[in-house]
Amino acid sequence: MNNPLPRAARVATFTYFTLNGFAVGLWVVHIPNVERATGISHSTLGALLLLLGGAAFVGMQVAGPLADRLGQRRLLPAAGVLLGVAVCTPGLASSWWTLALSLLFFGFGNGTIDVAMNSHAVVVERAYPRPIMASFHAMWSVGGALAALVGAGTLAAGVPTAVSLTACGAGCAVVSLLAARFVIDGRPEPGTGAAGTSAAPSVRPSRKLVWLLGAIAFALMLAEGVANDWAALHSRDVLGTSTSTAAFAYGAFAVAMTAGRFATDRVAALIGPVAIVRYGAALAAAGLTLVVVAPWLPLALVGWALFGLGLSGGVPQLFSAAGNLDTRASGALMARVVGLGYVGLLAGPALIGGLTHWIPLNVAFAVPVVLCVLAAVFADVLAPRPAPAEEPVG
The missing domain is CATH 1.20.1250.20 (MFS general substrate transporter like domains)
Structure with missing residues (x-):
């Protein structure tokens, strides 16, 4: 495309998807260490992971209306920083209840960025004459694969879980802020269509x-x-x-x-x-x-x-x-x-x-x-x- 803005926004979206996949993947490979550090059983861990999932669902439902009200340009970078802070916390947990609190926080952050980055992906796709959504999801998988490699290396080197997850979180926050300038807003102006061009408003779906x-x-x-x-x-x-x-x-x-x-x-x-x-x-x-x-x-x-x-x-x-x-x-x-x-x-x-x-x-x-x-x-x-x-x- 001739317009550099959609291309830059597409790269930014790739970045957020990769970051999210990396953060989730690094947490996954450190689950055994966190379980040992907190002294919990497998059954307790399973129950706490359900808390994480429930918090993620809540984060998704909160992020959706916020994306419409604030726009992706405000929400997505903030969600990336939130995820960065949240992913640090499981590595600092020392008991079942501190892990429960950290997983509630992490789940909420993950759910928030999930909707925020997918919402932005739809906005970016509207600016392209062809589908591009699936490639964003592919980058999430790439982020998870990178996390598996990095996690295997840090675990083999004996790097403490708190250090690995904190470094990951700091990286997520910094990169999210750097990529923020390329995030575009998808809220249509009054009387305009999805991409800001003159068009009739979309029919409200059933x-x-x-x-x-x-x-x-x-x-x-x-x-x-x-x-x-x-x-x-x-x-x-x-x-x-x-x-x-x-x-x-x-x-x-x-x-x-x-x-x-x-x-x-x-x-x-x-x-x-x-x-x-x-x-x-x-x-x-x-x-x-x-x-x-x-x-x-x-x-x-x-x-x-x-x-x-x-x-x-x-x-x-x-x-x-x-x-x-x-x-x-x-x-x-x-x-x-x-x-x-x-x-x-x-x-x-x-x-x-x-x-x-x-x-x-x-x-x-x-x-x-x-x-x-x-x-x-x-x-x-x-x-x-x-x-x-x-x-x-x-």
């Missing part, structure tokens, strides 16, 4: 449409959560591999998802978001079905890779669609869809774990398979259509 987008996000992110927590365990417990070999299952899924997100934007420009969600969800269902019936690891790895590739493009399309339903309430609408998706991400692993008390693990995978099929069936919800004005979003 509640049903918003909830359908959220339901599909819930289904696809629940499936993603299942892969995150159960891919390696399936390979070890069902296929009988060693723990080290079982790690390749999640690796196949994660690599395929990241690669798919880098490719999705170009494909979406050719076939549209409906096809991305429909055929992607169908491919994911087929891939996980292959995992369920695979008698040996190589075939299961192919299934996990297909599962990751199929899931890679759907969620960015849903977030983009939510953010463009109504430019006057873009942040609030996106917060609902992002929040429902996040609930699915948290619920998936727990749901599968509960089902394994009664049925084998590979049979329990039928739940995400069915949800992916339903997502494919209802993908038409992403087709552009005016919503009835008599059903305003409350």
Whole structure:
């Protein structure tokens, strides 16, 4: 593009997504150290992680209306600084209750920046003649991978957890402030459209449409959560591999998802978001079905890779669609869809774990398979259509 402003804003958005992925990833690799330092049990840690998830959901619902009221230019850098301060705190915890407080803070900060950066991504995408949302999500995955490498190095070197997380937090805060000058505001002026050009205001969407987008996000992110927590365990417990070999299952899924997100934007420009969600969800269902019936690891790895590739493009399309339903309430609408998706991400692993008390693990995978099929069936919800004005979003 000839205008340097959208390009700079795109780079800034890449930066915030990478920072968020890095901060979350560095926390994840230090969880065992934090658990030891606070002297808590696995069950207590599990309960505290639910607090983190609940706080993140609250942060998302707060950030959505703030994005509409204050604009992304104010909210996103502030959210980045908030995340930077928050990620320091788990490393300083010394008991279950101090860890609980720190995870509430960290979860709120993570939820806030999640909606803020996705809202800004929608604004930046409007300035481009092609889809670019999926590439932002790919950079989140890249940030997580970098955190795994950095975390492995600092842990091997014996760097204290508090030092690693504090350095991460300081870096997040500094980079967020440096990138702030390139953040653009998406609030439309009176009488203008989404990108500041003269246009009629968008038709206010129906509640049903918003909830359908959220339901599909819930289904696809629940499936993603299942892969995150159960891919390696399936390979070890069902296929009988060693723990080290079982790690390749999640690796196949994660690599395929990241690669798919880098490719999705170009494909979406050719076939549209409906096809991305429909055929992607169908491919994911087929891939996980292959995992369920695979008698040996190589075939299961192919299934996990297909599962990751199929899931890679759907969620960015849903977030983009939510953010463009109504430019006057873009942040609030996106917060609902992002929040429902996040609930699915948290619920998936727990749901599968509960089902394994009664049925084998590979049979329990039928739940995400069915949800992916339903997502494919209802993908038409992403087709552009005016919503009835008599059903305003409350």
